[in-house]
Amino acid sequence: MGRAPCCDKTSVKRGPWSPEEDELLRSYVQNHGTGGNWIALPHKAGLNRCGKSCRLRWLNYLRPDIKHGGYTEQEDRIICSLYNSIGSRWSIIASKLPGRTDNDVKNYWNTKLKKKAIAMHSQQQQEYYIHHQQQQHGSGGRARRGAGTPRSQCASMQPSPASASSAATAASPGDAACSFGPMYSSPSTLPQATAVLARYDGAATARLPPPPPQQQQQASSLAEFSHTPPQQAAAAAAATINTWAGGLAIDDMFLPELLGVGDFPPGDIFGGGLAPLLQDRGASSLQELAACYFPSAQAAEMWAAAEHVKPPPPAGLCHSLT
DNA sequence: AATGATTGCAACCGCAACAAG
DNA sequence: GCTTGTTGCGGTTGCAATCAT
Numbered sequence: 001m002g003r004a005p006c007c008d009k010t011s012v013k014r015g016p017w018s019p020e021e022d023e024l025l026r027s028y029v030q031n032h033g034t035g036g037n038w039i040a041l042p043h044k045a046g047l048n049r050c051g052k053s054c055r056l057r058w059l060n061y062l063r064p065d066i067k068h069g070g071y072t073e074q075e076d077r078i079i080c081s082l083y084n085s086i087g088s089r090w091s092i093i094a095s096k097l098p099g100r101t102d103n104d105v106k107n108y109w110n111t112k113l114k115k116k117a118i119a120m121h122s123q124q125q126q127e128y129y130i131h132h133q134q135q136q137h138g139s140g141g142r143a144r145r146g147a148g149t150p151r152s153q154c155a156s157m158q159p160s161p162a163s164a165s166s167a168a169t170a171a172s173p174g175d176a177a178c179s180f181g182p183m184y185s186s187p188s189t190l191p192q193a194t195a196v197l198a199r200y201d202g203a204a205t206a207r208l209p210p211p212p213p214q215q216q217q218q219a220s221s222l223a224e225f226s227h228t229p230p231q232q233a234a235a236a237a238a239a240t241i242n243t244w245a246g247g248l249a250i251d252d253m254f255l256p257e258l259l260g261v262g263d264f265p266p267g268d269i270f271g272g273g274l275a276p277l278l279q280d281r282g283a284s285s286l287q288e289l290a291a292c293y294f295p296s297a298q299a300a301e302m303w304a305a306a307e308h309v310k311p312p313p314p315a316g317l318c319h320s321l322t
Numbered sequence: 323a324a325t326g327a328t329t330g331c332a333a334c335c336g337c338a339a340c341a342a343g
Numbered sequence: 344g345c346t347t348g349t350t351g352c353g354g355t356t357g358c359a360a361t362c363a364t
Contacts, residue, residue, distance in 0.1 A: 089353085
């Protein structure tokens with residue numbers, strides 16, 4: 001037995017709103033507020049509409065501070081970044097974009113930004129393959145474990161754990177390779193993490209100075225675990241740090257993907273070795289990132305428990321982004 | 323100019339969470 | 344603790360506008 005419908009759908013008007021209806025709703029809400037009851041509002045306002053419909057119309061279209069279209073590059077980055085880390089939680093994403101509604105952000109993602117992001121990722125991946133092949137031929141050495149493992153086509157656009165269930169219904173059977181494992185359930189997966197590091201280093205390595213001794217030492221540990229040559233590992237780490245500090249486009253993509261390959265317990269190169277080094281280079285930005293990328297307090301505590309940074313504020317998501 | 327395909331967006335649907343009685 | 348009503352959310356649909364042939 002299902003729940004009774006909120007209104008009689010046969011007796012209320014549906015479909016597009018007329019300017020007269022918009023004006024009735026707007027003036028009523030501006031004069032009286034919603035009264036905390038959308039179901040009763042249409043009757044009071046003299047509208048032959050379902051309360052849910054009124055609410056949606058007000059929130060998505062009539063509210064005075066709504067922006068439509070004209071998304072900026074920064075907004076694109078925020079959407080991509082948050083989608084990558086928390087999935088299709090549009091209300092949370094929209095709350096970080098003043099004037100944007102969840103419906104608007106969702107439509108924008110589905111119709112435009114997703115294609116743009118996929119195209120960008122394909123290009124990045126192509127560049128990485130070229131970069132990697134050049135490295136292999138240049139060194140003449142054996143292939144790196146992990147770093148040489150190509151990730152699936154949809155790697156950085158995979159649905160996050162938060163959206164895994166909905167993605168499962170949407171994806172075709174052939175898309176099975178595009179699903180994330182649980183973000184924190186696996187043990188340390190250093191080779192994969194190194195692969196992520198290495199993939200992102202391509203763009204930034206060229207402009208970096210040689211890594212300082214401290215980084216070289218950290219890199220040796222990384223190399224030991226991941227079979228990555230120390231110089232490359234250090235360069236990758238430095239690239240990561242500098243990228244975060246510099247606020248380049250890839251910073252939004254890097255951390256969620258890195259975190260997506262597994263957790264990094266204390267004693268691990270990421271959990272206990274790299275973290276202090278990263279903190280030296282900008283603890284406050286790390287805290288911000290932690291606050292941004294951990295949607296739940298539990299996940300944030302896990303991050304903090306590994307002594308990476310102080311726990312982010314409980315409110316969680318991306319205060320600093322907007 | 324006609325027609326079919328694609329795109330963009332507003333609106334709807336159903337479910338889950340929450341609140342009130 | 345249970346039932347009922349309301350709100351919030353994300354997925355999906357419908358349709359007008361635009362584009363391609």
